[in-house]
Amino acid sequence: MGEGQPSGTAPRQLALDLLQGVWEEKMLLAELEQHPHFAEKPAEIRARAARLARTTLRLAGRADAAMKPFLQRPPRPGIQALLRLAVVELLAEGEAPHGVVNAAVTLAKREHAKAAPMVNAVLRRVVENGQGGWDKTQPQRLPNWLRGRLGATYGNARVSRMEAAFEATPPLDLTPKSESATLPDGEMLPTGTLRLAKAGQVSALPGFETGDWWVQDAAAALPARLLAAKPGERVLDLCAAPGGKTLQLAASGADVTALDISEARLERLHENLARTGLTANVVGADALEWQPEAPFDAILFDAPCSATGTIRRHPDLPFAKDGAGVKPLFALQAQMIDRAVALLSPGGRLVFCTCSLLPEEGEKQLEAMLERHPVLSPDQAAIDALAGFEPDWQAAPGALRTTPEMWPERGGLDGFFIAALRKA
The missing domain is CATH 3.40.50.150 (Vaccinia Virus protein VP39)
Incomplete structure (x- = not known):
């Protein structure tokens, strides 16, 4: 845990770092997890961060759809990653809203202080909307470069079934x-x-x-x-x-x-x-x-x-x-x-x-x-x-x-x- 970091934010901050490394720097998790910034953290924080990052990557599309009605404009990439992480914790993992929202606001202040009130408001609306806002969403779509290739080979209906399979944590x-x-x-x-x-x-x-x-x-x-x-x-x-x-x-x-x-x-x-x-x-x-x-x-x-x-x-x-x-x-x-x-x-x-x-x-x-x-x-x-x-x-x-x-x-x-x- 980093000095001065509350126990609830340390693994979330590390998960957020992993997500930004994938989405913004186009790096694989295997590469990011070898970096001293990740590898030197305590084992229990690394384990939780890695699990949170992988679950968020699987469910990011659903998270975007669940919070879209409450966003006036697309947030900057770091805040978008933070919101996705928090929405997945709230709606897919059933974590206590109080802890998730507070941790997200704390992390938002570090990422971009002016965005913290918006993060608080969006997540509270997501909580109010409940599980219905999640159940009506669709599985995370593959990026166009891959979905187009697979659709031409297997047909879009079969690709959609693959996308649903990709959502689940494998045995x-x-x-x-x-x-x-x-x-x-x-x-x-x-x-x-x-x-x-x-x-x-x-x-x-x-x-x-x-x-x-x-x-x-x-x-x-x-x-x-x-x-x-x-x-x-x-x-x-x-x-x-x-x-x-x-x-x-x-x-x-x-x-x-x-x-x-x-x-x-x-x-x-x-x-x-x-x-x-x-x-x-x-x-x-x-x-x-x-x-x-x-x-x-x-x-x-x-x-x-x-x-x-x-x-x-x-x-x-x-x-x-x-x-x-x-x-x-x-x-x-x-x-x-x-x-x-x-x-x-x-x-x-x-x-x-x-x-x-x-x-x-x-x-x-x-x-x-x-x-x-x-x-x-x-x-x-x-x-x-x-x-x-x-x-x-x-x-x-x-x-x-x-x-x-x-x-x-x-x-x-x-x-x-x-x-x-x-x-x-």
């Missing part, structure tokens, strides 16, 4: 290391992922200290299951960090090489291997230049991508990124696909995947790679053998597409495109 998904793993209480999904509706502190859960599981979205766990690595096989995890898929491959008994260009991200992979007691040959290098001693029996390539499929877990992403940064990724993905094919033994298996909702990073990449590489063919048998496979996931022969509005009764899925292929 915690765990991948067990083995059938005998010590696990917390939760729902075992058909695909083999354990899902926890409310997890609390992850490191305090049964099985964490003993390395019996790791955090990994159910959709993110599918590519390694589709590759079905076997004991003793030479397997390459291309773009491996932070390592969830590497852990899956290593747990199968395969001889795994985990390759990634980012030494910083590989530190997390080393930590995960140490905690779980699994082993892999970890290599920090550029995949386009790295030369292995011999080709691989199987390769999992989780390509660098827009990450648009992970918005339910990263609500800052649509605001911190724009369409300009996406297009260069398409060419890089194609280059790295060609490299993966070159590193694969004849008869070997390749699983290509992206955590993206954009067809240019999925379906269209698959079409193009099959044209460039006649030695590749779709492996539909691998899809058919996948535990928990549902027919509406099928995107093309040998390929799956998951989207966030799927499994609504279970808490949704990240958006992934996954293709299984064999080399002649």
Whole structure:
């Protein structure tokens, strides 16, 4: 807590700093949370601030609609962020109005003193209007650069369902290391992922200290299951960090090489291997230049991508990124696909995947790679053998597409495109 800050304003001030970093500076929360301004705060303040920021990012559109009738003109960005935060606390989280309004007025005086009376008046009107002003609002809309692309692919009605899915705080998904793993209480999904509706502190859960599981979205766990690595096989995890898929491959008994260009991200992979007691040959290098001693029996390539499929877990992403940064990724993905094919033994298996909702990073990449590489063919048998496979996931022969509005009764899925292929 900062010196002289009331206990109620410290986490709110930190949440406000995060929100302004996303909306005004176009930075990702992961970057902002590494900054000393955030990292040096007490753990309980950081935790509450991060939760408040993520919830506000998910519900900002609703908050704008709920307070719009009481605003004469759009407020300046810092005050708008503060109002959104307070409205979400009042109407989505049911916090006591007195505490929320007082804290918001205090923060408004720091941000722009003349705006404090307006903040007080707007929030009091929001409280008077009650929950009805919230229930009639619509889910947060994706920014135009992304909504237009997705609407052209999936149709606006389906995109609206995705936006509704993005509002909800996602459950915690765990991948067990083995059938005998010590696990917390939760729902075992058909695909083999354990899902926890409310997890609390992850490191305090049964099985964490003993390395019996790791955090990994159910959709993110599918590519390694589709590759079905076997004991003793030479397997390459291309773009491996932070390592969830590497852990899956290593747990199968395969001889795994985990390759990634980012030494910083590989530190997390080393930590995960140490905690779980699994082993892999970890290599920090550029995949386009790295030369292995011999080709691989199987390769999992989780390509660098827009990450648009992970918005339910990263609500800052649509605001911190724009369409300009996406297009260069398409060419890089194609280059790295060609490299993966070159590193694969004849008869070997390749699983290509992206955590993206954009067809240019999925379906269209698959079409193009099959044209460039006649030695590749779709492996539909691998899809058919996948535990928990549902027919509406099928995107093309040998390929799956998951989207966030799927499994609504279970808490949704990240958006992934996954293709299984064999080399002649």
